[in-house]
Every structure is written in structure tokens, then in C-alpha cells.
Amino acid sequence: MMDIVVVVTAVILSLAAAGAIIRIARGPSLLDRVLAADVLLVIVGAGLCIDMAxxxxxxxxxxxxxxxxxxxxxxxxxxxxxxxxxxxxVEP
Amino acid sequence: MPGLSPIEGMSPLNPEPATVDLVIDAASAVCMILGALMSLAAAIGLLRFPDLMSRMHAATKPQVLGLFLLLVALGLQMRTWWVWPILVVAWLFQLLTVPVSAHMVGRAGYRTKHLHKELLVTDELDAVVQKAAGKVARDNKTPN
Structure with a gap:
């Protein structure tokens, strides 16, 4: 069962990381990019947690x-x- | 597995160890997949939502609930009690830091006008900003 879970979570996390990277590349402002980089970092943490589990x-x-x-x-x-x-x- | 077969005369209310193992494995598998889906939801929200504020709403889901589910899955897999306090500390740490950074990013986004005013239901910061602007204007006027 754990093999299936690893494959499923790997696919899900890869898609999520791809989405976050697309937002980093496209993001209209710097803050959007910071937010997407934060999400990417959380996805890396999720991968580490799943590896540990x-x-x-x-x-x-x-x-x-x-x-x-x-x-x-x-x-x-x-x-x-x-x-x-x-x-x-903005300040005069 | 012959070693895990039910013991003779065991109460039927006590499930055999293999069943317990399977149930804990299934629970942690569900937690792991749900936690991974939180990350996917955040990515979809990042891609589809229109402005910074709504993207921040989506981005918080894996940071709090996703990490919670994954740490629960980890605790279930380890099968020991002493890991749970460590996992709680790790989650509490995340819970303390995430609102602060979200507040900073939200303030910066508000200040640099990275939001759609027409999408806001209520804008409580606007009154504060107006009041502060009025005070600054009055302070500038008095010396002259």
C-alpha cells in the first residue's frame, strides 16, 4: 500500500510544484513571487514529511x-x- | 504470516495485530494523500485567483492543515508515543510563524496597491489609513 501512496503523492506534489513555479515565473508582482516561493518551500517540506513517514x-x-x-x-x-x-x- | 495468526482463546473484541497494523497504515495513507492534495489546492489557487489577497488565502492551506496532516501521518507510521510532542512542537512553530509572515506580506501588498478594491467585502484598514492621512495633513498644517 505504501508504494501506491508514494507514487500518488509524488504525482500530486510534482503538479503542485509545477503550479507554484509557473506562478513564480509569471507573477505580476514581487509579492506574488514571494508567496509562490513560500508555497514551493512548503511543498518541499511536505515531500520530506512523506519520505519520513x-x-x-x-x-x-x-x-x-x-x-x-x-x-x-x-x-x-x-x-x-x-x-x-x-x-x-510616492512621498514628495 | 504464521507469527501473526490469532492466538487460541483470544477475545473476539481484540483484533489481531495485523489488522491493527493495516488500519493504522490506511489512516496514515489517507492523511498523506490529503496533505499532498492541500499543496495541489494551493498551487491551483495560486494559478487561478485574481489578486494577491485571494492567492494568500489559498497559499495558507498547505502551510497549516497540510503540514498537520503529514505530521499526523508521520506520527502514525512511527508507532511510538515519544514522537508526538516533537511533531506538536514542529506544527506549533509553523502555526506561530505563518500568521506573522502572512500579515507582513498582506500589509505590503495593501500598501503597494496589489489588490482589487472591487473584490473586497470589507476594508477595515481603509478607515485607519484615512485617519492617519488626516492626522498627517493636520500636523503639516499647524506649523505653517
Missing amino acids: VSRHLNNLVLVVAISLIGFIGSVTVARFVADRRDEP
């Missing part, structure tokens, strides 16, 4: 937490940067 080890758990931390720092930093940069031309 199927082969019954916990080696990737620290990596999953680190990935969520990196996604948090990345999107907060870029959001801050965008807000500051776009405000300047």
Missing part, C-alpha cells in the same frame, strides 16, 4: 522545521523591503 525515520524533522523558519524569514524580509521601496517615490 514512508521509510519510518525522523532524520528530516529538523530540516522541516528549518525550512519553515527560512520561509518565515524570507517572506518577512522581502515584504519589509517591498513596503519600504515602493513608498519612497
Whole structure:
């Protein structure tokens, strides 16, 4: 049964990653790209979780937490940067 | 498997170990597939929704519910009790960081006008912005 689950989740996660990458490439604004990159990072974390569950080890758990931390720092930093940069031309 | 055959005289209410194993495997398989489907839903939402705010709504699903389902599947597969606190900590950490980054991205998107005003049901930030703008205008007027 686990073999079927691995194949099904691999197909689903590949489609999801493809969608996120298309949004990164097309995204009209920087924030759309940041959001899609965050989703891509979550998809990588989901793949790590499924690998751990199927082969019954916990080696990737620290990596999953680190990935969520990196996604948090990345999107907060870029959001801050965008807000500051776009405000300047508006100010007289 | 001869080793897992039901023991003679065992109560019929106690299922044999192989059945329990199968049920736990099936539950974790369902959790894994649902968790993966959350990621797919987020990708479809990213591709089809019109503006940043609605895309953010879709993007939050795998971050919270998807990770929850996958960690539950992991806990079920490990068959031990001591992993559950670690998984809860990992999920709580995600639960603490996701709203902060979503708030920052949402504020930045609002400030840089990456939204369709006509799609909003209510805009509570607009009143605050108007009030702040009025205060700034008054502050600029008083010294002159």
C-alpha cells in the first residue's frame, strides 16, 4: 500500500510544484513571487514529511522545521523591503 | 504470516495485530494523500485567483492543515508515543510563524496597491489609513 501512496503523492506534489513555479515565473508582482516561493518551500517540506513517514525515520524533522523558519524569514524580509521601496517615490 | 495468526482463546473484541497494523497504515495513507492534495489546492489557487489577497488565502492551506496532516501521518507510521510532542512542537512553530509572515506580506501588498478594491467585502484598514492621512495633513498644517 505504501508504494501506491508514494507514487500518488509524488504525482500530486510534482503538479503542485509545477503550479507554484509557473506562478513564480509569471507573477505580476514581487509579492506574488514571494508567496509562490513560500508555497514551493512548503511543498518541499511536505515531500520530506512523506519520505519520513514512508521509510519510518525522523532524520528530516529538523530540516522541516528549518525550512519553515527560512520561509518565515524570507517572506518577512522581502515584504519589509517591498513596503519600504515602493513608498519612497510616492512621498514628495 | 504464521507469527501473526490469532492466538487460541483470544477475545473476539481484540483484533489481531495485523489488522491493527493495516488500519493504522490506511489512516496514515489517507492523511498523506490529503496533505499532498492541500499543496495541489494551493498551487491551483495560486494559478487561478485574481489578486494577491485571494492567492494568500489559498497559499495558507498547505502551510497549516497540510503540514498537520503529514505530521499526523508521520506520527502514525512511527508507532511510538515519544514522537508526538516533537511533531506538536514542529506544527506549533509553523502555526506561530505563518500568521506573522502572512500579515507582513498582506500589509505590503495593501500598501503597494496589489489588490482589487472591487473584490473586497470589507476594508477595515481603509478607515485607519484615512485617519492617519488626516492626522498627517493636520500636523503639516499647524506649523505653517
